[in-house]
Amino acid sequence: MNEIQSPLLYSRRQALERLGAGFGWVGLSSLLSSELSGQQTSKAEIGGRSHLTPRKGHFPARAKQIIFLLMNGGLSQIDSFDRKPMLDRLHGKSAPREQEAPPGAQLGQAGKLMRSPFSFRHYGQSGVEVSDLFPHVGRSIDDFCIIRSMVTDLPNHEPALMMINNGHNQQSRPSLGSWITYGLGSENQNLPGFVVLCPGTPVMGPPLWNSAFLPAIHQGTHIPNHEADLYRLIPNLRGTRLSRSQQRRLLDGLGRVNRAHLERLQQPADELEATIQTMEMAYRMQSEAPEAFDLSKESEATRERYGNGDFGRGCLMALRLIERGVRVVQVYFDEGNPWDHHEDIMGHQILAPRADQPIASLLADLKARGLLEETLLVIGTEFGRTPVLQTGGTISNGRDHNPHGFTVLLAGGGVKPGYIHGATDEIGFYAEEDKVHIHDLHATLLHLMGIDHEALTHRFSGRDFRLTDVYGRVVGEVMA
Numbered sequence: 001m002n003e004i005q006s007p008l009l010y011s012r013r014q015a016l017e018r019l020g021a022g023f024g025w026v027g028l029s030s031l032l033s034s035e036l037s038g039q040q041t042s043k044a045e046i047g048g049r050s051h052l053t054p055r056k057g058h059f060p061a062r063a064k065q066i067i068f069l070l071m072n073g074g075l076s077q078i079d080s081f082d083r084k085p086m087l088d089r090l091h092g093k094s095a096p097r098e099q100e101a102p103p104g105a106q107l108g109q110a111g112k113l114m115r116s117p118f119s120f121r122h123y124g125q126s127g128v129e130v131s132d133l134f135p136h137v138g139r140s141i142d143d144f145c146i147i148r149s150m151v152t153d154l155p156n157h158e159p160a161l162m163m164i165n166n167g168h169n170q171q172s173r174p175s176l177g178s179w180i181t182y183g184l185g186s187e188n189q190n191l192p193g194f195v196v197l198c199p200g201t202p203v204m205g206p207p208l209w210n211s212a213f214l215p216a217i218h219q220g221t222h223i224p225n226h227e228a229d230l231y232r233l234i235p236n237l238r239g240t241r242l243s244r245s246q247q248r249r250l251l252d253g254l255g256r257v258n259r260a261h262l263e264r265l266q267q268p269a270d271e272l273e274a275t276i277q278t279m280e281m282a283y284r285m286q287s288e289a290p291e292a293f294d295l296s297k298e299s300e301a302t303r304e305r306y307g308n309g310d311f312g313r314g315c316l317m318a319l320r321l322i323e324r325g326v327r328v329v330q331v332y333f334d335e336g337n338p339w340d341h342h343e344d345i346m347g348h349q350i351l352a353p354r355a356d357q358p359i360a361s362l363l364a365d366l367k368a369r370g371l372l373e374e375t376l377l378v379i380g381t382e383f384g385r386t387p388v389l390q391t392g393g394t395i396s397n398g399r400d401h402n403p404h405g406f407t408v409l410l411a412g413g414g415v416k417p418g419y420i421h422g423a424t425d426e427i428g429f430y431a432e433e434d435k436v437h438i439h440d441l442h443a444t445l446l447h448l449m450g451i452d453h454e455a456l457t458h459r460f461s462g463r464d465f466r467l468t469d470v471y472g473r474v475v476g477e478v479m480a
Contacts, residue, residue: 086427092114307357
């Protein structure tokens with residue numbers, strides 16, 4: 001060969017090093033960021049071979065795709081979608097003893113009860129009360145199912161984020177998106193089945209979207225959506241060293257090396273198979289990713305509705321990816337813990353306009369483009385916040401973490417619109433009616449996608465694992 005030495009003359013590692021040109025490295029750097037280290041794998045009960053070929057679930061699905069908007073940091077339910085009139089009457093007083101915070105609430109510096117500084121009004125035919133932080137969402141509230149009785153296990157960001165993303169408080173468990181693509185594959189073979197949009201990195205970072213012991217092809221592909229320009233958003237989108245045909249030849253040669261290695265092993269090697277599929281995906285992404293992530297393809301009016309903020313761009317990208325058959329898209333509000341307002345809950349007033357209109361625009365466009373019935377839209381947070389004033393140091397008007405009662409919103413994909421499920425107590429310390437644990441939420445989301453959460457399993461290290469571990473019930477009341 002004149003231009004390129006045959007990959008068959010390279011070692012597998014050398015061939016990988018020479019493969020890097022164009023957008024392929026973006027896919028590889030994310031999808032292969034965790035080393036495949038001889039982990040034991042098996043086949044999903046409904047999946048057959050582990051890859052992204054679209055597959056049917058255990059039963060007819062209500063939703064084909066899912067968009068998860070995560071308000072990371074702890075959005076206050078008391079100041080958004082769960083009004084507590086009793087706090088207006090008890091403002092400045094101590095919590096009644098029978099309504100004190102349950103064990104485990106993070107209340108080391110708790111003060112008196114504090115009413116919401118934001119006003120609420122009734123919206124829609126359902127008459128749901130929504131804070132003036134979210135007027136655009138409020139005008140669409142009849143399309144949402146509101147779960148007001150969410151609970152999680154721990155009051156710290158790291159384990160709570162792991163729980164809502166991975167179904168476990170500790171690392172090394174596959175994420176929700178990984179489990180879904182493992183079971184169902186994806187409709188578009190030229191884009192990842194699971195895409196994560198976040199400017200920068202949230203607390204915990206990649207473990208929140210990792211595939212752990214599932215094949216690496218199911219790991220979330222992180223795109224830092226803080227750049228508006230397409231070629232800054234994805235710096236390696238255009239190759240400068242090799243043409244597409246040259247890349248194809250290198251990839252084919254590397255594939256022959258890998259296949260020969262598989263034959264020498266004379267035993268199943270799912271990790272190597274997943275690596276081969278990942279490299280193929282990275283190559284194919286170069287053809288479709290430029291158009292999918294280019295927001296200039298949308299009208300100026302549409303872009304204005306979403307705004308020029310990171311979260312707004314993320315919501316619009318999520319819409320375009322879902323249109324193109326990506327199975328799971330997760331959008332983080334921002335890096336770090338943006339909604340974590342210990343010092344002053346009025347910080348919610350600064351962030352909410354960046355979230356309110358993009359959420360409402362995404363919902364409206366899903367409806368207008370005929371996608372809402374088959375797309376499950378989830379708006380969640382890792383835990384809520386307490387109804388008492390947090391005191392100490394420079395803290396003067398903030399709320400602490402509360403894992404014992406918070407709110408999640410669902411829309412589309414077979415959920416019951418205009419419905420409120422569960423309730424917290426009259427001052428918002430804890431869920432007291434129809435509690436929904438994160439395991440229950442995950443079981444319900446999988447059910448809506450056509451998956452039996454108890455049947456989608458993966459044998460690893462001598463036992464069968466699943467997203468909901470040994471817990472979880474499907475909350476049938478929220479389904480239409």
